[in-house]
Amino acid sequence: MMRILHSLPRTHKLLLLPVATVVTVLGAHKIVATLDKAQYEQDTTAQTKTIMIPLEADSSPGVPSLAMDQTPVSRAIHAASRAMDATRQHIPLSQLDPSEVVSADFINPVHASADKADNQTTPRVEPAAALAVTSVEKTSPLPDIDESARQIAVVLGNLNSDTPSKDPLMVDATSYEDIDEDELQLFDDGPIQLAQAIAADEPFVPEWQTYTVESGDTFTELAQERFGLGYSEISNLLEELPKKKLLTRWNIGDQFDYQLNEAGKLAKFRIMSNVRDGFLVTRSNEGLKVSTIERAGQQTQRLYAGTVSGSFARSAQATGLTSSEVSRLSHVLEKKLDFRRDTRRGDRFEVLVESDIIDGHTLDPRILAVDYNGSRMDITLVRNPQDNNFYTPEGKGLKPSFKRYPFDGQYRISSPFNLRRHHPVTGRISPHKGTDFAVPTGTEVEAPAAGRVELVGNHPAAGRYIVIRHDNGYKTRYLHLSKPVVSRGERVEMGERIALSGNTGRSTGPHLHYEVLVDNQAVNAMNVELPEGGSLHGEALAEFKRKAEPMLAALESGQTGTVVASVTDRDDSDDDSEG
Incomplete structure (x- = not known):
C-alpha cells in the first residue's frame, strides 16, 4: 500500500494518507483482537491471561513493534513527531542526532574565539544570558526522505498539534469572524446558494405581456381561463368600459397588454382604441377599476404651398393635405373667401399645419396659419391658441356678427x-x-x-x-x-x-x-360688407401677436424645421367650381 501511495501525485497522497493511517491502525487492532479472541475461546474460565509474543533476539524491552521496517512516510512522520516533541519539552543532548539543528539553553552564552598559538577554537563565556543556535557537523549520512511524504508528515503534525507550527510552509490558523446565534439559525438546512438567496430577496415585479388575438378567441373565455376573472367581474367590466366594442368585437391580429400578479391572476389590463386613446383596467381587492389612457405625441409642423388650378379643394389636396385637413381649411377660409367668385387660376396659398406624431402615425392635425394671395383677394389668418379661433395678424376676428347666407348648405x-x-x-x-x-x-x-x-x-x-x-x-x-x-x-x-x-x-x-x-x-346681400365681431384688444391682443410671430415667419420664409410640401401650376379640367 505504501508503494501505491508513494507513486501518486502530491495532492492525491494528501487525500489518501488519512485513509492509509486508519487502515493501518485498524489492521493492528484487528490482529490484537483476533489473538485475544482465540485465547479467550481456548480458556473461557480464566479471568486474566497473558499473551506471549515471540520477539527477535536483538529487540529492546518495551512495547513490541508490529512493523519493524520503516517506509519513507513512517520515517517522515517519526521525524515530524520528534521535531514537535523538541518544541514541547527539553531533550538531553545525548539523545540528539548529530545532523539535527536544535535550540539549546545555556546559563551563559558561548562564543567562539580563535587561538593564534595552536589555531584551535576554544569557547569563551560571557556573563550575559542569551540564546544561541549552533549546528553540529553531520558525522554520518541519513537516508533520503521523499519530499511528498515529508510535506504530508508536516501537515499532519501541524493538524494534530496544539501549538503553532514552526514550519515555514504552515501559517498560524485563526478565526476573525464573530457569528451570532441568529445568523447560525439561517443555516439549519445547509448553506444557502447565491442564486437562491438573491431570488429570495428580490420582490415580485409584474411584467407587461402582449397577447395577439387568434381565430376563435373571445374575451369572456380568455378572462376566465387565462386571467382568472369571475363571471361577475367580466360583466361589471363590460358595463363600465365606455367602448364595449373593444372587448366584444375582436379581429384576428388585434393586440392588448396585460400583467399577472404573483399568483398568476390578472393584475392590469390595457387595450387601445387607437395609437393615442385607450383604457387601463386595474384589478384590486375592491374590484376592477377602469381609467382612460391618452398618449401624448410629438408635435410636428408641416408647411404646404400650392397654386390654384381648378377647384380650390383639389388644388389643396394636391399639395399633400389630407381630406380632413382640406375640409378644415375650407371651413376657415369660407368666412372671408367666396370660393365660387373669389378664387382664380394661378392664385397661390400656403398652409401651416401642426399635428401629433405617435409611433409614426399622424394624429389630430391642426391648421395654425394660412396665407391666400389671389387676384381678387389677399387673406392672412392665424389661429389663436387661447380660444382656437382665427384672427387677422392685426387681431380682427372672423367670427361674423352677420352671416352671409340665411341657411346651412349650398344652394344655387x-x-x-x-x-x-x-x-x-x-x-x-x-x-x-x-x-x-x-x-x-x-x-x-x-x-x-x-x-x-x-x-x-x-x-x-x-x-x-x-x-x-x-x-x-x-x-x-x-x-x-x-x-x-x-x-x-x-x-x-x-x-x-x-x-x-x-x-x-x-x-x-x-x-x-x-x-x-x-x-x-x-x-346686394352677396357682396355687401358685413359687420365683423370678436376682435382682440389689450393684453389678449399683445399675447396673440407674440405667439403669431413665429407662424407668420414660417409662412413668409417657408422654413419650419420640418417637412415642406409644394405644388405649383397644374392643369386641371375643373377651373371654376368648388369640388
Whole structure:
C-alpha cells in the first residue's frame, strides 16, 4: 500500500494518507483482537491471561513493534513527531542526532574565539544570558526522505498539534469572524446558494405581456381561463368600459397588454382604441377599476404651398393635405373667401399645419396659419391658441356678427340682385331687390344675426313673410315662405330657425327670396360688407401677436424645421367650381 501511495501525485497522497493511517491502525487492532479472541475461546474460565509474543533476539524491552521496517512516510512522520516533541519539552543532548539543528539553553552564552598559538577554537563565556543556535557537523549520512511524504508528515503534525507550527510552509490558523446565534439559525438546512438567496430577496415585479388575438378567441373565455376573472367581474367590466366594442368585437391580429400578479391572476389590463386613446383596467381587492389612457405625441409642423388650378379643394389636396385637413381649411377660409367668385387660376396659398406624431402615425392635425394671395383677394389668418379661433395678424376676428347666407348648405342662386331686371310675369323692367335661392319647399331658414322679429304676415304677391331688425342696424326680409316659426316681437339669435321655405304668393316655383337692407336701403346681400365681431384688444391682443410671430415667419420664409410640401401650376379640367 505504501508503494501505491508513494507513486501518486502530491495532492492525491494528501487525500489518501488519512485513509492509509486508519487502515493501518485498524489492521493492528484487528490482529490484537483476533489473538485475544482465540485465547479467550481456548480458556473461557480464566479471568486474566497473558499473551506471549515471540520477539527477535536483538529487540529492546518495551512495547513490541508490529512493523519493524520503516517506509519513507513512517520515517517522515517519526521525524515530524520528534521535531514537535523538541518544541514541547527539553531533550538531553545525548539523545540528539548529530545532523539535527536544535535550540539549546545555556546559563551563559558561548562564543567562539580563535587561538593564534595552536589555531584551535576554544569557547569563551560571557556573563550575559542569551540564546544561541549552533549546528553540529553531520558525522554520518541519513537516508533520503521523499519530499511528498515529508510535506504530508508536516501537515499532519501541524493538524494534530496544539501549538503553532514552526514550519515555514504552515501559517498560524485563526478565526476573525464573530457569528451570532441568529445568523447560525439561517443555516439549519445547509448553506444557502447565491442564486437562491438573491431570488429570495428580490420582490415580485409584474411584467407587461402582449397577447395577439387568434381565430376563435373571445374575451369572456380568455378572462376566465387565462386571467382568472369571475363571471361577475367580466360583466361589471363590460358595463363600465365606455367602448364595449373593444372587448366584444375582436379581429384576428388585434393586440392588448396585460400583467399577472404573483399568483398568476390578472393584475392590469390595457387595450387601445387607437395609437393615442385607450383604457387601463386595474384589478384590486375592491374590484376592477377602469381609467382612460391618452398618449401624448410629438408635435410636428408641416408647411404646404400650392397654386390654384381648378377647384380650390383639389388644388389643396394636391399639395399633400389630407381630406380632413382640406375640409378644415375650407371651413376657415369660407368666412372671408367666396370660393365660387373669389378664387382664380394661378392664385397661390400656403398652409401651416401642426399635428401629433405617435409611433409614426399622424394624429389630430391642426391648421395654425394660412396665407391666400389671389387676384381678387389677399387673406392672412392665424389661429389663436387661447380660444382656437382665427384672427387677422392685426387681431380682427372672423367670427361674423352677420352671416352671409340665411341657411346651412349650398344652394344655387336662381335670380340675383338686379335693379334693372325684367319681371318674369309682366315682362316689364322691375327692380329685383333681393337674391333668390332655389331651395326645396320646407328648407329651414335661419336668422343671419341676432335681432328682434319686426313683422310676420301674408301678402298676395310676397306670400308669407318675416322681417327682422338686427342689433347692428341692418334689416332682413324673407318672402314666399311656407311656414313662419317665430312671432312678432320675439328675440332671435344668430343661426336660430325662423321659418320654412315655400312657394307662396306670386312665384314661379319653390324658392327663398332674401333681402338685406342697410339704413332701409336694399343692397346686394352677396357682396355687401358685413359687420365683423370678436376682435382682440389689450393684453389678449399683445399675447396673440407674440405667439403669431413665429407662424407668420414660417409662412413668409417657408422654413419650419420640418417637412415642406409644394405644388405649383397644374392643369386641371375643373377651373371654376368648388369640388
